[in-house]
Amino acid sequence: MESSVIRLGASPAASLAVAALVLVVSPARASAEASADDKALATTLFREARAAMAEGRTSDACVKFAESHHLDPSGGTILNLALCHEKEGKLARSWSEFSEAIAFARRDYRADRESEAQEHARNLEPRLSRLTVVVPDAMRVDGLRVESDGRELTPATWSLAIPVDGGSHVVRATAPGYLAWSRTVELADEAATATVEVPALALAPPPPPPPAPPPAPEKPAALVVAPAREPEANLRRPAAWIVGGAAAVQLVAAGYYGLQAISLKSDINRNDEAIRDADRSTVLTVTGILTAGVSAYLFWTSRRAHHD
Numbered sequence: 001m002e003s004s005v006i007r008l009g010a011s012p013a014a015s016l017a018v019a020a021l022v023l024v025v026s027p028a029r030a031s032a033e034a035s036a037d038d039k040a041l042a043t044t045l046f047r048e049a050r051a052a053m054a055e056g057r058t059s060d061a062c063v064k065f066a067e068s069h070h071l072d073p074s075g076g077t078i079l080n081l082a083l084c085h086e087k088e089g090k091l092a093r094s095w096s097e098f099s100e101a102i103a104f105a106r107r108d109y110r111a112d113r114e115s116e117a118q119e120h121a122r123n124l125e126p127r128l129s130r131l132t133v134v135v136p137d138a139m140r141v142d143g144l145r146v147e148s149d150g151r152e153l154t155p156a157t158w159s160l161a162i163p164v165d166g167g168s169h170v171v172r173a174t175a176p177g178y179l180a181w182s183r184t185v186e187l188a189d190e191a192a193t194a195t196v197e198v199p200a201l202a203l204a205p206p207p208p209p210p211p212a213p214p215p216a217p218e219k220p221a222a223l224v225v226a227p228a229r230e231p232e233a234n235l236r237r238p239a240a241w242i243v244g245g246a247a248a249v250q251l252v253a254a255g256y257y258g259l260q261a262i263s264l265k266s267d268i269n270r271n272d273e274a275i276r277d278a279d280r281s282t283v284l285t286v287t288g289i290l291t292a293g294v295s296a297y298l299f300w301t302s303r304r305a306h307h308d
Helices: 015-021 034-056 058-071 075-089 091-108 110-128 232-265 270-307
Strands: 005-007 128-136 146-149 152-153 160-164 167-174 181-187 193-197
Touching: 034 075, 058 160, 075 091, 091 110, 091 160, 091 270, 110 128, 128 146, 128 181, 152 270, 167 193, 181 193
Parallel strands: 005 181, 128 193
Antiparallel strands: 128 160, 146 152, 146 167, 167 181
16 A cells, blocks of 8 residues: 655635535534433533633633534534634634534524624635545546545545645545555645545455365274174184094994904904904094094193183
8 A cells, every 4th residue: 555745835715616515514403402411511511612712722622612512503602613623723624614604693593693604714715725636537446435534535526626624634545356545645734735646556466365174183093893703712612522522432432343353353253354343443443543632632722712
């Protein structure tokens, strides 16, 4: 945003068109009847303001006159407020208030007040400082808002010399999508003029991209519970007993066939049968021993699996 200070010299009196621009507040603002409390306070403030004026406390008097008029608008109060602001050096404000005092005087049929206010207004007009804000057609983008000291200037007031009090004044221009621009103008208290031309507004840079969303929190690793498996001991131990039983059967059968072979060996006529029984006993003994070994292995490993 650009900001600068301009000091300009005095200029001739304003044209009649400027007078038409100034807002003249008519007595219609007083149509809403003030309450009894407001009137009482307004009267007290008015008396305090008159006393402050007599003591030379002009600024304090102006504040009290303004508040009194706000609470209970009247022709006498606005006339005193205009005189106070004139003495304070706020000529543009005073000139506007004298115009308002004229309207009140006409409503109240107070020719004396009307004459006094008109005389002061005529004498003030050539002394007024004026500010002209120019907005070229090429600069009038959509949504353009031009302000002077925070108050919006409508297109009807552009390029008109507006009466202002002396001192610093800030002209500001804004529009959607453009950088704001402003300029500070310093005017003398009396008969100064300044012209401020609103330049082409610079495009505002594109807005920064929205921040990336924060990463989603990592889900805690699921606790994998292995399905309970039946301990190997629960399977091996029954198998050991079954295999052990089979070994016992085989060994019993081996013993049986062994005894048969011994008993038949004495009978020469049954020698072949004795040999077969002996072979059976031998085979069953061997397989029984092996089966018993398997049973013993299963039983032993089932105990280890149970302890692990």
